[in-house]
Amino acid sequence: xxxxxxxxxxxxxxxxxxxxxxxxxxxxxxxxxxxxxxxxxxxxxxxxxxxxxxxxxxxxxxxxxxxxxxxxxxxxxxxxxxxxxxxxxxxxxxxxxxxxxxxxxxxxxxxxx
Amino acid sequence: xxxxxxxxxxxxxxxxxxxxxxxxxxxxxxxxxxxxxxxxxxxxxxxxxxxxxxxxxxxxxxxxxxxxxxxxxxxxxxxxxxxxxxxxxxxxxxxxxxxxxxxxxxxxxxxxxx
Numbered sequence: 001x002x003x004x005x006x007x008x009x010x011x012x013x014x015x016x017x018x019x020x021x022x023x024x025x026x027x028x029x030x031x032x033x034x035x036x037x038x039x040x041x042x043x044x045x046x047x048x049x050x051x052x053x054x055x056x057x058x059x060x061x062x063x064x065x066x067x068x069x070x071x072x073x074x075x076x077x078x079x080x081x082x083x084x085x086x087x088x089x090x091x092x093x094x095x096x097x098x099x100x101x102x103x104x105x106x107x108x109x110x111x112x113x
Numbered sequence: 114x115x116x117x118x119x120x121x122x123x124x125x126x127x128x129x130x131x132x133x134x135x136x137x138x139x140x141x142x143x144x145x146x147x148x149x150x151x152x153x154x155x156x157x158x159x160x161x162x163x164x165x166x167x168x169x170x171x172x173x174x175x176x177x178x179x180x181x182x183x184x185x186x187x188x189x190x191x192x193x194x195x196x197x198x199x200x201x202x203x204x205x206x207x208x209x210x211x212x213x214x215x216x217x218x219x220x221x222x223x224x225x226x227x
Contacts, residue, residue, distance in 0.1 A: 034215050043203055043218040044157070086183045088156060090216075098145055099207070100172075101216050106155035
């Protein structure tokens with residue numbers, strides 16, 4: 001079982017609609033959770049982070065975390081063509097002297113005009 | 114503000130040749146440093162991480178090695194490249210002082226082994 005699992009997509013959403021991206025993780029010791037956006041050929045950039053159960057909103061983005069179900073999601077409201085990218089879910093767990101961030105394989109999102 | 118530099122941006126190397134990719138961080142001290150590799154159309158695979166000078170942890174057995182000769186310098190190396198070493202290599206740093214902070218990435222090096 002992969003540590004972080006995402007549906008690879010592609011997920012196609014019409015412009016202006018809500019895009020919903022999902023992620024599950026296997027390690028209950030995971031402490032923090034991140035969503036990164038990656039455009040083709042570029043390095044990932046942080047969109048959202050969440051540490052506590054529930055919802056966290058930032059502009060058009062809402063991250064949702066359910067630690068009991070080991071599930072984290074990202075909602076993008078009013079989707080724009082510029083949101084077309086690969087979205088990477090990442091989880092962080094602290095080990096003895098360091099913390100590691102493990103990434104999922106990413107979901108490709110395509111916003112159609 | 115903190116910045117991370119990674120070079121070169123692209124690299125084409127023959128099979129069997131050596132490799133050295135360098136990453137430096139500015140504006141922070143004592144960061145956690147990471148090397149990731151991304152194969153075409155795939156997610157990020159953690160290769161190495163470091164919590165301090167000379168301290169390297171390897172995640173996946175492979176043809177690569179890493180070194181941290183200075184606090185803000187992280188180097189990825191290979192003595193003899195394989196075709197399977199092709200990919201997008203990303204260096205990242207995190208602030209060790211705060212437990213759950215995000216990772217910040219360099220611009221990446223696209224390596225093609227021919």
